[in-house]
Amino acid sequence: MHAIEGAAARPAAPSGLRERKKRRTRDTLIRSALELFARKGYERTTVDEIAEAAEVSQRTFFRYFANKEEVALAMQTAVDALFLATLRSRPAAEAPLPALRGAVLGTWDGARAVIEAVVPLELHLCTYRLIESTPQLLAARLRALSEVEERLALEIARREGLDPRADPRPHVLVAAFGGVMRVTTRAWGERGEGGLDDLRELTVAYLDQLGPALAENWRA
């Protein structure tokens, strides 16, 4: 095991006993961690507790996750990979912003399956709010998002046949888009309740405000 592999890593999964066992251990670690985090909070949960709940040693935990943050953000990372894959599958004729918008809306369906294969959906929604309310986790999440944005920008540049070093538009577009997505997630989290459908709805509403917000006169 060199690094954490995306959900769709290799074309044909080796799927020996070893691989399946590793996947099970990893999933168990994630589930144990998210449950403990939801119950006692992130900072009040020690890695030792997570390892014990998953019935492995602390050292093994750190062989699966580089740090405590990584296990907390594991499902978000999986969804990020799905989002990127969805964008790549968009028709080449589509303009950049509609492609991003379409990809984000198209991701929710697949995301549900990816998540529920590991943890209950309810627990994942709890984690969203946990991240927003835990400074250290929010910081780590924002950093991960900035890496996603970088890859999105490269993909947009590729689609448009541009050199991302020469033309700032891919990075600028993705930065603006990413900013709106974060604000959306945050606003959704603050609303307290609400499921994935509400988040989807809010996403549309906020993205539609991007044009008007940049307009000179808001009173028009």
Next chain:
Amino acid sequence: MHAIEGAAARPAAPSGLRERKKRRTRDTLIRSALELFARKGYERTTVDEIAEAAEVSQRTFFRYFANKEEVALAMQTAVDALFLATLRSRPAAEAPLPALRGAVLGTWDGARAVIEAVVPLELHLCTYRLIESTPQLLAARLRALSEVEERLALEIARREGLDPRADPRPHVLVAAFGGVMRVTTRAWGERGEGGLDDLRELTVAYLDQLGPALAENWRA
């Protein structure tokens, strides 16, 4: 001392011997830390070394800064406060986006003075790149920026007489603006060399791409 106070905290600084000594200790800690970080890298510098260089105990270090990240980002925090103050001093008639743009450009001048009162400008520029290249610092910086953005959004809402809970435009605008600012800083850092003037120039160039990047057809 309850918390870190902005550069312009109280109307009349008490300025007793005690206060001056505290400020000197704090500035010395920042300078010592940034020098060590620039020389040996962030992770390879221990808090003990910083404290020793500033001739205080480790315990005292943690009375001035909540953690190691905070001292690394101290100057950026000061500039953030200046930026917010600059925005507040903008004419009320100005539209949101021009006000943000004007504030960011107007901040550079004052920033130079604020910085050089504590550390050499050159060292501060080094720190910018250090942050970009140190995962933990970048994460902390992004989180701090998201807090700044929240306050910016509230200020924009106030200027426009809007309820930020009801109208998403302040948050959406600031998120897009903040995203572009981060991309700008990043691009500037990757260019290797370049001073504050280059950053200012790049800021203008990137902000001007915001409209075009959101347009449907980039080939027009």
Next chain:
DNA sequence: GAGAATTATGTCAGTGCCTGCCAATTGGCC
């Protein structure tokens, strides 16, 4: 199917960040 090669896991010791606690020192004020 037995042994060899590979890989995952456990144990242990150690470093560094950070905190609570209490004693000692220092500055402010009469």
Next chain:
DNA sequence: GGCCAATTGGCAGGCACTGACATAATTCTC
């Protein structure tokens, strides 16, 4: 000088994380 309040230092300890080595489990090879 002498009292009060604030600052500081030292110490013990918890927790995140890492390197090194031994052990146990798979997979490979014949």
